[in-house]
Each structure stands twice: as C-alpha cells, then as structure tokens.
Amino acid sequence: MTLTIILAGVAFLLALAPLAVAVGRSAAATRLVYGASAVVAAISLAAALAHLLGAAPPQNMTLPLGLPWLGAHLRLDALSAFFLVVVDLGALSASLFAIGHGEHEEAPQSVLPFYPAFLAAMTLVVLADDAFTFLSAWEFMSLTSWALVMSHHRVADNLRAGYVYLVMASFGTLALLLGFGLLAGADGLYTFAQMRAAHPSATLGALALILALIGAGSKAGIVPLHVWLPLAHPAAPSQVSALMSGVMTKVAVYGFVRIVFDLSGDPAWWWSIVVLLFAGMTTVMGVLYALMHHDLKRLLAYHTVENIGIIFIGLGLALAFKAHGMLFAAALALTAALLHAFNHSLFKSLLFFGAGAVLSATGERDMEHLGGLIHRMPQTAFVFLVGCAAISALPPLNGFVSEWLTFQAILLSPQLPPWGLKLLVPAVGALLALSAALAAACFVKAYGITFLGRARTRAAAGAAETDSYSLAAMLLLASLCLIAGILPGLFIDALAPVSSALIGARMPVQIGAQWLSIVPIAASRSSYDGLLVFLFMAASGMLAAFAIHRLASDRLRRAPAWDCGYPDTSPATQYTAMSFAQPIRRVFGTFVFRARESGEMPPPGDMRPARLTVELHDLIWDFLYAPLVAGIGEAADRLNHLQFLTIRQFLTLVFCALVVLLLVLAVWS
Amino acid sequence: MVLIRDLVIQGGQMLLVLLLAPLFTGFVRKMKARLLRRRGPPLIQPYRDLTRLMRKEVVLADSASWLFRVIPYLVFAATWVAAALVPTFRTGLLFSWSADLIAIIALLGSARFFLALAGLDVGTSFGGIGSSREVMIASLAEPAMIMVVFTLALIAGSTQLSTVAEFMGSPQVGLRVSLALALIGLGMVAIAENGRIPIDNPATHLELTMVHEAMVLEYSGRHLALIELSTSLKLILYVSLIACLFAPWGIESAHAAWPTLAVGVAAYVGKLAVGGFLLAFFETSIAKMRVFRVPEFLGMALMLGLLATLLRFVTRSF
Helix, strand or coil, X not given: CHHHHHHHHHHHHXXXXXXXXXXXCCCCHHXXXXXXXXXXXXXXXXXXXXXXXXXXXXXXXXECCCCXXXXXXXXXXXXXXXXXXXXXXXXHHHHHHHHHHHHHCCCHXXXXXXXXXXXXHHHHHHHECXXXXXXXXXXXXXXXXHHHHHHHCCCHHHHHHHHHHHHHHHHHHHHHHHHHHHHHCCCCCCEHHHHHHHCCCHHXXXXXXXXXXXXXXXXXXXXXXXXXXXXXXXXXXXHHHHHHHHHHXXXXXXXXXXXXXXXXCCCCHHHHHHHHHXXXXXXXXXXXXXXXXXXXXXXXXXXXXXXXXXXXXXXXXXXXXXXXXXXHHHXXXXXXXXXXXXXXXXXXXXXXXXXXXXXHHHCCCEHHHCCCHHHHCHHHHHHHHHHHHHXXXXXXXXXXXXXXXXXXXXXXXXXXXXXXXXXXXXXHHHHHHHHHHHHHHHHHHHHXXXXXXXXXXXXXXXXXCCCHHHHXXXXXXXXXXXXXXXXXXXXXXXXXXXXXXXXCCCCCCCCCCHHHCECCCCCCCCCECHHHHHHHXXXXXXXXXXXHHHXXXXXXXXXXXXXXXXXXXXXXXXXXXXXXXXXXXXXXXXXXXXXXXXXXXXXXXXXXXXXXXXXXXXXXXXXXXHHHHHHHHHHHHHHHHHHXXXXXHHHHHHHHXXXXXXXXXXXXX | CHHHHHHHHHHHHHHHHHHHHHHHHHHHHHHHHHXXXXXXXXXXXXXXXXXXXHHCCEEEEXXXXXXXXXXXHHHHHHHHHHHHCCCCCECCCCXXXXXXXXXXXXXXXXXXXXXXXXXXXXXXXHHHHHHHHHHHHHHHHHHHHHHHHHHHHHHHCCCCHHHHHHHHHCCCCCCCHHHHHHHHHHHHHHHHHCCCCCCCCCCCCCCCCCCHHHHCCCCCXXXXXXXXXXXXXHHHHHHHHHHHHHCCCCCXXXXXXXXXXXXXXXXXXXXXXXXXXXHHHHHHCCCCCCHHHHHHHHHHHHHHHHHHHHHHHHCCCC
C-alpha cells in the first residue's frame, strides 16, 4: 500500500514533466510545477515516514516495465524508507523554496520539465530492487540533473561544468555496471534478492566494494573523484543545487550502503581500510578547498565533499566492526553515518537556499562583492546563521550530534585487532577533528564576509529581503536542525530498523533515557543531552540578560566605529574572504595547494596600485586529471590517422582484426 | 532530598566558578607583576573593572547589527555552561551526564565561533585580523584538544568528565607515558585557547600581534563586561580542567558528606593558586612569539595528542 502511494507519486511527477514542457513559458507554470512537486513530496514523505517509524515489513512489487518478461522489481525496506525520507524532505523544502525563488528564473522552460523528472528518478533509485532498474534510474537521475546543470548553458563555465559532470557520471555508472555484473555472477542473477542469497566470495565482494566506492563515490564526491561536484552543483539553479548537494549525494551514499552492506556478503576487515583512507582524505581536502574559495555556492559544494567524507568515515568504521563481529559498535557507527547523512541534507539544503536568496537579491555569488546583508535581509541572515552553526557542529544543533556519535564510534575501535586499523583509526580521528575545526573557520568566513560587515558593492547595499515561500522553506529546515539537535534520541531510534536489517544489531533504545539524553553504549561511558544543553544555554543567557538589565546601565549610543582611532571610511578596507583565509592558507595551503603569495610594490612616485597575487594549484587536477586528459587527447590525435585510409587499407585492417579475434577465440577455449 | 542536595551543589559550583573567575584573573595579574618586581593592581581590580564597565554606556558602531549585541550573551552562556560542567571541588555533578568532554570542547567552540563573527560584524580591519587569526589558532588547538580527550577517554573508558576525574583519582591509573604527553598537549592548548603569552598577550592593545583583543575591540560598556567575564571564566575552566584531570587530589567523590565538601573547596582554591602561579611564572619567563610560529607550537600539541592516542590504540600498558 505504502509502496503503491509512493509509486503513484513517481508516476505523477513523470507525467508532470511533459506537461511542464507544454506550459513552461506561461506565468503560472512555475507555481504549478513546484506546488505539485511539493504536494507529491509531502505525501510520499508521510508514506515513507509511516513505513520507517512503524518498522513495517519490506514491501515488494514487480512492474511490467523494463526488461521484457522480467519486469522491474521494486522494494521498500527500512533502508530505502530512510533514504526516501531524506529525498522527500529535501524535495518538499526545495519545491517550497522554488515556488518563490523560481520567479527569478530567466529561462523557466529549461528548468521546469527536468525538475519533477529528477525527483522521480531519485525516488526510483532508492526503490529499485534489481540491477537493471537501479542502473536505469541512476542514469536517469544523472541525465536529468545534468540537464538542470545546463539550464543556464550560455555561461561558459556551466558548459565546462556540464561536460565534466557528464564524463564523470558515465564513468561512475560504468563502475556500478561492472560491480553489479560481478555480483550477478555467471548465472545472471540480476535481482537484489538473488544477489543477496548468492553470498559472493571474498574476492568478488572486495571487487564489488571497490567498484561501488568508485561508482557511488564519484556521485557522492569522494576525493579524488570529486572534481565535477564543485563545478556542477553551483551551476544549477539554487533549488537544484540544494537537491544535488543535499539529496543526490545521499542517494549515492544509499547506493554504496546497499551494495556493500546488503549485497556483497560478509565484509573482510581490510575493506574498511580502503574506505577509511579515502574518507579521511575527502574530509580534510573538502574543507581545505572550501576555505580557499570565495564563491558562496562553490564553497558550499566543497563542504558537501567534506561531509560525505564524515559519512564515509562512519561507514568505514561500521565495516571494520562488522567484520570483527562487534555488532553493537557497528550499529553505532552506521547510525552515526546515516544520521549525519540526514543532518547534512537538512543544513546543506538550508544553506543553498540562503545562497540562492542572496543570489536573487543581489545577483552575486562572489562573497567579495557582498557584505552587510544582515541589515538588508535580516530573516534570511538568521536562518543562514542557524545553518552555519549546524554545519560547524556547534551544540545544541544537529551537526554536533552525528559528529559526536562518530567520535564515540572511533573511541570503541582500539578493540579492533588488526594493526593497520590501530594505526589508521586514530589518524582518521585526528583528521575528523581537524576538519570540524576548519569547517567552523570556513563558516565564520562564509557568514562573516557575506552577511556581516559593511556592503562592499552597490548590489549588496541595495538588497531586499527574499520572498515568503523561500523564507518558509528555510525556516522549516532551520527548525528541523534545532529539533534534530535537541531531540536526537527520536532520530536514532527511527534508524534502529535500518541497522537491525543491515548489521543484525541496533543501538540501545534512546527514548527511555532520562531527560531525553542519548546514551550510545552505557551511561557511565558517554552521554549527551542536547535538550538540557539548549535549556541551560538559554537559561544562563537569559539570566545574564536579566541581571544586566536590572543592574547595569542600559544607555546606548550609536557612533562611528572605533577601530583604534583610525576608522576606515571605505568598505574596501574590510577583511575579505581571501584575506580572512590567509593565515590558514599559509599554514595548510603551502603544502596542500602549493600556495604562493607574491607582492608587487611600485617604486615611490609611481602611481600604479600595489598588487598581491596568490597562486594556488589544485594538485589532484594537475597530477591526476590533467595527464589523463592530455593522454586521451594524444591518443585521439594518433588514432585520427585511421580516418583517412584508402579502401584497401581499411579492408586489410578488418581482415587482420578478424584473424586476431579468431586466434584469441582459439587460444581461449 | 538527594536531588535537592545535588541541585544545590550544582548551583553552588556554577556560582563558585562565576565568582572566583575575576579573582583568579586578578591573582594571575598580581603574580605576574610581583615576578616583575612591580606592585601590581589589587586582587579585586577585575571586579572593579567589571562594575565600572557595567555602569558605563554602550557606544555601538554605526554598522553593528543585532547579532553584535546578542553575541556577548551567547558567548557568556556557552562558556558558563561549559564551566559549570567541569568538576571543581566535587565529582558526580548532577548535570555532568548532559554533556561530556567532547561537548564541553564544542561549547567553547560555539563561544569562539560567535566571538569571531562579532569581530567581522562592524566591518573594520582590526576585527577582521583578530577573527582570522583566532580561527587559525582554533583550527589547530581544537583537534589537539580532541586528541587529548581521546587519550583520557581511552584510559578511563569514558568521555564523561566526572567519571574520568574519578578514575584519575583512583589508584589504578598509575604513571603512563600517554598521560604525560596528554598533559603537555593540554597545557599547550590551554595557553593558546586563553590567548596567553607566548601565543597572544592579554595585556596589550594597539599591536599588530594581538588576536583576542582585536576581535573585541569594538565592544564597550556592559557588552565588554560580559566578554571580559567570559574570558575569565574560560581561563578558570581550563585550570579547573587540568586540576581535576591531572591533580585530582582533594576532590570529593559524589557521596561525600557536607563537612568534607569544605575540604574539597579548600583543595580547589589551593590548586587554583598553584595553577595561577605556574601560569604567571611561565608567562614571565617566555617571550611572545610571532603569529606564524604559532602553528608550529600548536602542531606540536596536536602531534603529542596524536602520539598519546596512538600509544593507547597500540598497547594498553602505556
């Protein structure tokens, strides 16, 4: 029943797409498409929530679509219900936001048809129960999101973003295709149920893991496969950026979890080493990239890379614990990872909405041209601040809870016997702590330069508050960030069926703990109570305010800024994003990005301005992708000669190829 | 009855740190002055400063936003809650379980996050320089601190500060290499986080080297008073933390009777005095370092913490 409702929603969304082609140019089309998408997402969200919270048994369905006589297999179990909640919550808020924000769209006809199709595709990926349906839905998701990235195709940067995205997406699907091929085996067991029952051998499972890490990891943004993400996510319209960063990366996480935890059989301990190595690198590289950038949306996209790293750290730990039979620790690590996936979808969508609101109010994405927006857009500034605090893992908001759980999982890992893990896990813990601190630094920069200070340009000075639909969407997500932060026990309990299904164990029931605190293992070991921390902070803050109000002077005078007696009249003398990040660039960037600063000071009497040039190198692009691109170009140039052969030469070529193939066949058998 | 007693003790602990914090700052200043053979301000000078600031009017920059006026309260609330959760004279605080050591660090991180935002709010170059340096220092100090916490948690089998403190007071701890590394690392982090010499100089103004003072340069009146009080609270928090973890003598257990609590308080005050003297002695015997030497200093703290954690991962006997 639940599955039927959700599928009806998908069918409706798919029908909405051609309708949007027909009416795309009319004025009411924006409201119609986004409004209908919001309603469908809300219904589907309710259905998925009912399934997850009710701990209902899995539902199966076979539709007469797809491969002839075999049909498309669909299944709604706890894992897919959880990710459906993530998808639908993201879709609901994005559609709500877009009802207002979509009015600013210059070319709605190139966004509206693909938007509902994209939502339908993500839902189908999560529901698919055979390799064919999964891969078709996955490709459909890639293509619709590619079309949305290309909706402003006249901007040169977007063309490159779309191209890189398309190449990386096909590469990722290829890896997944091979992975499913391995799992299907010689008998071609293409449904997930058959794969699950087949119990693949250790070698096959390991190869499937690596292919899943490449395939799903490239979609999620694992370093070094992340290169397309910071190009493509910001290029799309803001509601789509939010969906791609907040939701589509989670669908990729779903793909990884489904293949590795569900289909690949029992994990070997060294699988976790592979995952943890890449996850640790992803976490720190993502945040360091973000610190070096001053395009607001690109900065947010790089933070997605960082948070995907945090999620994969949890998944890697869960694999290690599962391989050693420490099922409760595995349940803790998996719950931490999934909770972080949920939390990240909340605050990342919120932040992209905020960036979209700023973009439509000022026409600027570059933080160096903004500033002082807190005066012009006070409500947007407030909700954006909540998002910044949540993603920086500040208590009592939700980002802290999932990072705290990940730390608790790390603290359980000395009991793991292999030496490789004993050395790697503390290093990963240090990287996680480092990235948390750097993320806070980065969001001080993002918020401080964009919303605080004085306006740096006329566009920023003339901004106006965004519309009420956008504000409602942001407010919804901000309050969810707070609720998930102060009542994390509810969310952990909701994840229990998922970890029971995948690991065979669950975290202790949290709802009965005193004062709604969360207790991952035992009260004597560790506990955290977001509600009490929130109440204490509110109480002591109000107490201080009350005491000050009663005892202290309440006189207040406005005056020019003091600034040590030399106030700057020009807003250009404020700190910029680049100068704010300069100390961190100097500490980390000289090594990671080979950052160099060179100053050019004209001689006295010369009227030229002094110049400071900062040089940054993306070493991953320079050493991994640039040689690859050059190599492919070179090979294409060489092979180009084959195009201009005479007919005799072509015939010889064909003949030789035939002989070689026959020889191979003869030798093989 | 037990609940009421626990509540009273939790409240008493909150008040105690709040009231002692300015005194402790004054004590450190006095000690530093005496070590330099100056007479120094009286011990109660910080209280006088606070009341004077409270009475003064607030001069608010034209470009300051509402956030600038809210932040002192936020910073004070986060710091006070964190300080209330560190055992001073008695372990087993009533609300100890509501936030463990990692959460305490994160609370201090919240305070710093908002203070750094305040530095950027008015839009002056001094505020920006303070904020950008503060977050650079924090980006190294916070992971170092987390690594120290990992070490302690792995030794005591808990991240709960009360449990850790009780464990550290029990005879089963013994001398360990990892503990020594953690102590050195924690000391370095504490110096950096509180902006003491050699990282930053709390007594200076109008220097290009300042960090904390540059961030709060635009604050005045009651706002500045709250910020000063939070700074004092943070200092006493770190000294209490080091004391309860590495010098847990005299700290009363959760079941102590009323009269013995006086012993606990006396021991706590004694430990504060020793800690304050050591801090003053360290500060007078070392020169302030250039800002870009700070990463080396904190990088060492991070490496010490990582080494200590690695030791705990690899073997149980160190």
